[in-house]
Amino acid sequence: MLEIRDLRATAGDKEILRGINLTVNPGEVHAVMGPNGSGKSTLAQVLAGHPAYRVTNGSVSYDGKDLLDMEPEERAQAGVFLAFQYPVEIPGVSNAYFLRAAYNEIRKAKGLEEIDSMDFIDLLEEKLRVVEWGPEIMSRAVNSGFSGGEKKRNEILQLAVLEPRLAVLDETDSGLDIDALRIVAAGVNKLRSPDRSFVVVTHYQRLLNYIIPDFVHVLSNGRIAMSGGKDLALELEAKGYEWVEAAAAAPAGAGA
Amino acid sequence: MSEAVLQDLDIRAGAAIADGPEWLEPVRRAAADRFAVIGFPAARDEEWRFTPIAPITRGIWRPSPGVAARVPADRLAPFIFGQAEWSTLVFVNGAYSEALSRVMDLPRGVLVGSLAEALRGDGAVLRAHLTRHAPMEGSSFTALNTAGFRDGGLVHVPAGLDLDRPVHFVYLTTADAEGTAIHPRNLIVVERGAHASVIESYVTLVPDAVYWTNPVTEVAAAAGSWLEHTRIQRESERAHHVALTQVDQQRDSHYRSFSMAMGGALARHNLHVRLNDENIETLMYGLYLTRGEQVVDNHTAIFHDQPNCRSWEVYKGVLDDRSRAVFNGKVFVRPEAQKTDAKQTNRNLLLSDWAKVNTKPQLEIFADDVKCTHGATVGRLDDVALFYARSRGVPKEAAERLLTYAFAAEVIEEVALEPVRNELDRLVLSRLEAQRGGGAAGQG
Structure with a gap:
């Protein structure tokens, strides 16, 4: 469903992605790991269409469509979702209002009728359970004054409501205490399905104890330096990122 | 004459x-x-x-x-x-x-x-x-x-x-x-x-x-x-x-x-x-929405003549086209008005390159044991917030409207009477729809 070919992207004058190749099939969970500055968050944001990055080369095809040619909202309407590393606070608009606006835009794009606020409340009730929340959170302004953990839970709630086919989680574990991590990870696991794929960007192996990936990729210096199964994450935890960087510097063919 | x-x-x-x-x-x-x-x-x-x-x-x-x-x-x-x-x-x-x-x-x-x-x-x-x-x-x-x-x-x-x-x-x-x-x-x-x-x-x-x-x-x-x-x-x-x-x-x-x-x-x-x-509380909220060549001016003055009073002021403006806003906020604190707590904020959102704001806080404080602050900003919609809304499926223009509405709604929330809040909300939303290309329905 997602085919990334030789993707290069810059922020300002700096090239951050330097030739990414990645294929994600329906239902798969891919973990993307790497040290700070390796480009993993950039990859996540480029997939969602963040305007701060410029794609200079390569292609991304999503369901056979050219993802890079689509506006951020078109990507979302087509089923791509990015859980932000730093969710944005929007004082003045309630969580319920924002989420219903997004939900209805996606329905409209699919040619479906908009849902009214009463029916939306019913739908929310079920989705709130995914992140073990009560309805109070919906009347608070979007992420405004939320704790770090609440913001990440809110991202997963949005994921649950918007039901994307490709969910990209950008360091969803950062800044979470162990309880919040468990809730967030459990939420993600509830949302796994044979036709929904995940790209889980994370710095630490910790999250992958809860969200078991099918594949693990390690980014180094804007490229995938190593790929493997879920055990690769454990090996990384033991040996550190230097090990990957050393392996990546070794002659071609030595990698996976 | x-x-x-x-x-x-x-x-x-x-x-x-x-x-x-x-x-x-x-x-x-x-x-x-x-x-x-x-x-x-x-x-x-x-x-x-x-x-x-x-x-x-x-x-x-x-x-x-x-x-x-x-x-x-x-x-x-x-x-x-x-x-x-x-x-x-x-x-x-x-x-x-x-x-x-x-x-x-x-x-x-x-x-x-x-x-x-x-x-x-x-x-x-x-x-x-x-x-x-x-x-x-x-x-x-x-x-x-x-x-x-x-x-x-x-x-x-x-x-x-x-x-x-x-x-x-x-x-x-x-x-x-x-x-x-x-x-x-x-x-x-x-x-x-x-x-x-x-x-x-x-x-x-x-x-x-x-x-x-x-x-x-x-x-x-x-x-x-x-x-x-x-x-x-x-x-x-x-x-x-x-x-x-x-x-x-x-x-x-x-x-x-x-x-x-x-x-x-x-x-x-x-x-x-x-x-x-003494012991007076004063809350002053304001919102102005301007377009065309409108000039909207708010001059406020608060006179802290006595001790132990609190004044809290937030004025916000959304300016489009070639319109202009003026804000002047005076706070006078007399020598006897100790323990005055006064805060003033003026925030402006520009929707056009030609809109202009003249904002001026004017604090004249003659007491020494007081807490008086002020701040003024003139800015545009936040790109990251815009991207956030768009990444959730909200089209660019609707996302701009949503964030503009949010900017205004934050001060409307301070109105105590709910029907008044609702009316102010309605006025803001209808103005934004008139201004920005016919509303969400126009997106097709």
Whole structure:
């Protein structure tokens, strides 16, 4: 469903992605790991269409469509979702209002009728359970004054409501205490399905104890330096990122 | 020249000056004399530096017709909100319309009605308060209003009473207002320990009519009283509106103001609040939405005369096209006003490259043990927030509207009365849809 070919992207004058190749099939969970500055968050944001990055080369095809040619909202309407590393606070608009606006835009794009606020409340009730929340959170302004953990839970709630086919989680574990991590990870696991794929960007192996990936990729210096199964994450935890960087510097063919 | 203005407005020889009780006449004459001397503010006047009043001062204005034009109730309906049990006083081109007004059952002793009518009876309340709060010495516009006002809204809530049903003053202009000057005069007196909510609306049936509204509202908030005072200014976008709200607060009182401005070619609101005693709380919120070549000006002044008072002020503006906003926020803290806690914020959102803001906090603090802060910002929509909304499927234009609405809604939330909040929300949303290409439905 997602085919990334030789993707290069810059922020300002700096090239951050330097030739990414990645294929994600329906239902798969891919973990993307790497040290700070390796480009993993950039990859996540480029997939969602963040305007701060410029794609200079390569292609991304999503369901056979050219993802890079689509506006951020078109990507979302087509089923791509990015859980932000730093969710944005929007004082003045309630969580319920924002989420219903997004939900209805996606329905409209699919040619479906908009849902009214009463029916939306019913739908929310079920989705709130995914992140073990009560309805109070919906009347608070979007992420405004939320704790770090609440913001990440809110991202997963949005994921649950918007039901994307490709969910990209950008360091969803950062800044979470162990309880919040468990809730967030459990939420993600509830949302796994044979036709929904995940790209889980994370710095630490910790999250992958809860969200078991099918594949693990390690980014180094804007490229995938190593790929493997879920055990690769454990090996990384033991040996550190230097090990990957050393392996990546070794002659071609030595990698996976 | 000033004398000519008084003549044109029929203030010298006309009925207005002699109208009403005996004690008022010398006050009105003094006000007319005052205006004759000072005239309109000069272009170099610091208080009016950014306010282009030439269209008012160079215009030739006729007095507004003294009787209310007939307006079918259904034409008034779009401007009415809230609940059926609210009292509504309707003034058509400045004159009280009994047919359109509706005064509901009131607690015993509460006075809600037309000022002109009350003046025929000359109550003690009028004698004690009318023209006693708004100083005409320094202001041409107040002097002119004092000399020439014919009618306005009156609310008097006696001690200890809770007027739980809000009162709405609606100033409506029709085609007959073209070329006229209207001087509404409102008086709101909330006695010791009493509660009230009053809304002032300035609206029009003729969106391109040229007229000039010059209202003065005096507010007396006695010890321990609570008052929410909302002002919704939606004049014709070719009209001029220069208003003063003058508030006197006594010990332990709570006054909260919300000033919404979206109409007028030139619209200025002066809000002056004097804190005459201790332990007073004053909340001043404002929102202005401008477009085209509108100029909207808010001058606020808060006088911390006594210790242990708190004032909190947030004004926000959304500016489009070539419009301009002026904000001047004065905070005076006298030497005896120790433990003053005053905070002032003015935030502006520019939707166009040509919109402009002149914002100026002006703090004059003569006490040393105080907490006074101020801040002003002028900016655009946040790119990251915009991306966030778009990444959730909301198209660019709708996302811009959503975030603009959010910016405005944050201050609307501070209004205590829910139906007022809802009405303000509705006004913001409908303005944003008109402005930004026909709303979400237009996205196809």
